[in-house]
Amino acid sequence: MRTYVALLYSITLGEGRRVVMSDLKAMAEGLGLKNVRTLLATGNLVFESEKISVAGLEERLESAFEQTFGRHVDIIVRAAGDWCKLANGNPFPSESVEAGDQVVVRVMRKPVAEDAISGFQAYAAVDEKVLLVGGDIWVVFSRERPSSRLLAAANHKRMGIGTSRNWNTVRKLAEMTRA
Template sequence: MQTYVALLYSIVLGEGRRVVMSDLRAMAEGLELNNPRTLVATGNLVFEAQETEIAALEGRLEAAFETTFSRHVDIIVRRAGDWLTLAAGNPFPAESAAAADQVAVRVMRRPVPDEAVAALEAYVGKNEKMQAVGGDIWIVFSRETPSSRLLAATSHKRLGVGTSRNWNTVRKLAELVGG
């Protein structure tokens, strides 16, 4: 058995409706995924399954989500070992220790190309930092800049399918999968 982390891009189903984590766990159980558990109410699912291709798991989860909740949501899946590598690769440990909610990683379905990373440099604001690690984008946001241009620039349209999680969530998911 392999442990996986699944990240939902959005858990908003429509005006005033959000995915309830118990319903998400039930969906995973319906797919015969073992020991499904969630972390906070923001679309983080951990489960065990037979070793399989990541794209196949993403497809199964997305199809089940659409059937269960009547809405398509992109879901990014990582093996537990890959999640632990992502967490260990945080290029901003001092900033994470000081303000974990200001450090985030955009976890990508496919690695962000170098030219896209270079283009993002133009959007890094004062007191912000950005670094690509393993095809994902790590960012330190500034409390002084409430509307970051960098955040807007890391969209699906510009970078491809991905979803962001702050350092608190990354760290807690790493603990949940055994790190």
């Protein structure tokens, strides 16, 4: 058995409806996934499965989600080792200690090309930082600005399918994969 992390792009089903984590866990268990656990109420799963391709797991989870909840949601899956590599590759360690909720990684289904990141960096404010590490986009958001132009610029059309998690969540998911 191998351990995996799955991240849902959105857990909002429509006006006033959200996915309850116990229902998400039951959905994953219904697929035969083992030792399924969730982190927070934000669509994060850690589970064990027979060795299968990440794309195969994404497809199975997305299909089950749509059947269970009536809406398609993109789901990004990483093997535990790849998730720990992502966490260990955090390019902003001091900022993460100071403000883990302001350091975010956009975990991508397909790696972002080096040349695409420069256009994205143009949206960063003076006190924001953007780096591409292993095809994923790391951002330090400004504490001074309630909104950032980077949020709108990180859409699926421009950057591809991905979903963002703050450093606190990334770190906790890494810990869960080792448990």
